[in-house]
């Protein structure tokens with residue numbers, strides 16, 4: 197039987213189509229088959245984050261990351277690394293000495309350098325792109341720098357140092373700054389300013405990762421195109437690195453959830469989601485010259501990180517495949533062009 201035409205085949209003249217995976221998905225089974233049919237790029241959802249891969253100063257956990265890297269190699273699927281420096285899922289040991297005191301700038305820089313050179317070095321030649329720094333810019337306000345422990349202990353230059361450490365460890369890897377809410381005008385401008393500073397300083401950065409954690413209500417085509425044009429004007433490549441489309445309004449401020457707590461995927465949501473996915477992929481194809489990858493965050497509606505964020509236990513339906521791994525209406529709209 198001729199293999200079913202997959203997303204990656206429809207988009208082979210545009211950009212790779214990726215998916216965030218966990219180690220269970222790359223074991224033999226329906227998920228692995230769905231990945232091989234539709235995707236030609238993968239990102240470990242958690243396995244290469246600082247805590248999961250480096251839980252103690254002198255202990256790495258390579259097992260899950262290696263399983264994903266091996267599956268990618270065996271199936272000729274590109275592999276993105278995520279993420280070398282992030283304020284979330286970072287183990288406490290990074291910031292404290294043996295007495296539990298906060299470490300100095302020098303010690304933290306040495307630990308960050310060791311982490312990055314060990315992790316990037318292990319997958320040198322297997323990972324073509326790294327999310328070097330994730331979410332360094334605060335959501336609101338005028339500042340460029342989130343007040344993370346990396347910022348407070350090292351200072352602003354933790355970002356450029358992370359990029360330099362990664363470049364030293366694998367000069368061929370494409371190095372990305374990755375963030376979310378990049379269509380929000382204030383955050384867009386501050387990310388732009390940060391990345392421009394890095395580029396103007398000669399920091400080895402190749403691209404901007406726009407996470408694209410969207411909803412069926414936003415972004416507008418206008419705001420999305422404005423972000424594409426603004427970041428591309430830096431002369432850097434763009435990737436949409438964590439695409440999903442929640443069926444609930446985005447949580448831009450803490451709200452009571454009585455009105456949206458019920459977990460159901462209605463025909464109206466199905467249609468609105470299909471229209472919104474069509475709109476964003478029409479723009480992705482229009483700007484194919486600026487985009488070097490589009491990656492979905494999680495594989496199917498069977499399991500999404502949005503099932504527990506921002507509202508624990510509220511099932512979401514954010515992807516192109518339903519809970520049985522079958523293409524939804526949104527899939528049809530994305531491949532009809």
Ligand SMILES: Oc1ccccc1CN[C@@H]1C=C[C@@H](O)[C@H](O)[C@H]1O
Pocket residue numbers: 241330376407409438501
């Ligand atoms: O959309 C957000 C809103 C607030 C905080 C973080 C995010 C997105 N943060 C992403 C989501 C899931 C994680 O698995 C990814 O590593 C992270 O990059």
